Amino acid sequence: MARDTGYSRIRVMPVTGALGAEIEGVDLSAPLDATAFAEIRRAWQENAVLFFRDQKVTPEGIEALGRRFGELTITSYTNPVPGFKFAHSLVRAAEVAAGERNFGDSWHIDQTVREIPNAGFLLYAVDCPPYGGDTGFASLYAAYDALSPGMKELCRSLVAVHSPAGLFGRDGTGGPGKKPFMLAGADKVYNMTPEKMRAYMGQETEHPLVCEHPETGRLHLYLTGYVTRFRDMTEEESRPLIDYLTAHVARPEFTYRFRWRNGSLALIDNRCLQHIAYQDYAGFRREMLRVELADKVAPFGPAMPREAARVAAE
Numbered sequence: 511m512a513r514d515t516g517y518s519r520i521r522v523m524p525v526t527g528a529l530g531a532e533i534e535g536v537d538l539s540a541p542l543d544a545t546a547f548a549e550i551r552r553a554w555q556e557n558a559v560l561f562f563r564d565q566k567v568t569p570e571g572i573e574a575l576g577r578r579f580g581e582l583t584i585t586s587y588t589n590p591v592p593g594f595k596f597a598h599s600l601v602r603a604a605e606v607a608a609g610e611r612n613f614g615d616s617w618h619i620d621q622t623v624r625e626i627p628n629a630g631f632l633l634y635a636v637d638c639p640p641y642g643g644d645t646g647f648a649s650l651y652a653a654y655d656a657l658s659p660g661m662k663e664l665c666r667s668l669v670a671v672h673s674p675a676g677l678f679g680r681d682g683t684g685g686p687g688k689k690p691f692m693l694a695g696a697d698k699v700y701n702m703t704p705e706k707m708r709a710y711m712g713q714e715t716e717h718p719l720v721c722e723h724p725e726t727g728r729l730h731l732y733l734t735g736y737v738t739r740f741r742d743m744t745e746e747e748s749r750p751l752i753d754y755l756t757a758h759v760a761r762p763e764f765t766y767r768f769r770w771r772n773g774s775l776a777l778i779d780n781r782c783l784q785h786i787a788y789q790d791y792a793g794f795r796r797e798m799l800r801v802e803l804a805d806k807v808a809p810f811g812p813a814m815p816r817e818a819a820r821v822a823a824e
C-alpha cells in the first residue's frame with residue numbers, strides 16, 4: 511500500500527519501511543476542516559502512527575482533537591489534568607530514582623486484559639528531558655506478514671489468554687523474568703491503590719492471536735506481554751511460541767524509535783502496534799498529555815470471527 515501519495519492538504523513522510531509517518535502542513539491548535547481530517551485519518555490507517563512536530567496543544571485541545579477520531583475513554587490508574595475528565599497527564603518527576611520504573615517500559619499493547627481494549631491514543635509532549643524518554647513502536651502487521659505460511663496458519667488458529675500475570679507474575683509481585691506491578695513510587699505518580707491492584711490482577715481475557723484490523727481489514731499479530739498461554743494449552747506448552755513471537759515482533763526492521771521534542775504529538779494505533787516507553791532519563795522531569803480512544807468492538811480475527819466479538823454498549 512502506498513504510504514505517501516494522493517494527499518493534497520498534508521505532507522506525509524514515512525519514517526520507516528514498516529510503520530510511522532511525520533505529518534507536515536497542519537496546525538492542530540485550530541479546528542481541522544473535513545478534508546484535512548479525512549487525509550489525516552487515511553494517513554493514520556496507512557502508517558499506524560503519525561507524528562506532528564511543533565504543535566501547541568492544551569488539555570482542552572487534545573480532548574477536542576481526540577473526539578474527532580472517536581469516543582474518549584480513560585484508564586483509571588492515571589490522573590486527569592485538574593478540571594478535565596479525559597486529558598490525563600503522565601508525569602515523572604526529576605526526583606524519582608533511576609530504579610523506580612513507570613508502567614509501559616516493556617513492549618506492549620495497552621490494556622489487552624480488557625475485553626475491549628482502546629483503539630488508540632494521542633500523546634503530546636509538554637516537557638521533555640534533554641535526552642531519553644523516547645517511545646518505541648513495533649508493527650504487528652509487518653511481524654505477521656514476515657511469518658512463513660505454516661506459522662501464519664498456526665497463529666491464525668490460536669486464541670491467546672491475556673492476564674496481568676503475563677507481565678507482573680501471578681501475585682503481582684514479580685518473579686522470574688517479570689517485574690513487580692506496584693512499582694516503587696508508582697503510587698506517587700499514578701492513581702493506584704492496593705485495592706485497585708488486586709482487582710486488576712484478577713482479570714483474564716481471551717483474544718485471537720491474529721486479528722483483523724476493523725478499519726483497514728489487514729491481518730496482524732495481536733501479541734503483548736500480557737499473554738500467558740493459548741486457549742486449550744498449558745503455559746509450558748505455550749511458552750516457546752510466545753517467546754519466539756515476542757522476539758520476532760521486536761526485530762529492528764519492524765520497529766521505530768521516536769524522539770520527542772516539546773510540542774510533538776503522536777496519534778497511535780493500539781491494535782496493530784506494540785509500544786514501549788524508554789525510561790532512561792533519571793534526574794530529569796518528563797510530562798506528557800494523553801487522551802485514549804475507545805474501541806467499538808472487541809478484537810476479532812480468524813479464530814474468533816467478528817460476528818462473535820463483543821460490541822461496546824452504546
Ligand SMILES: [Fe+2]
Binds near residue numbers: 614619620785
Ligand atoms: Fe502503553
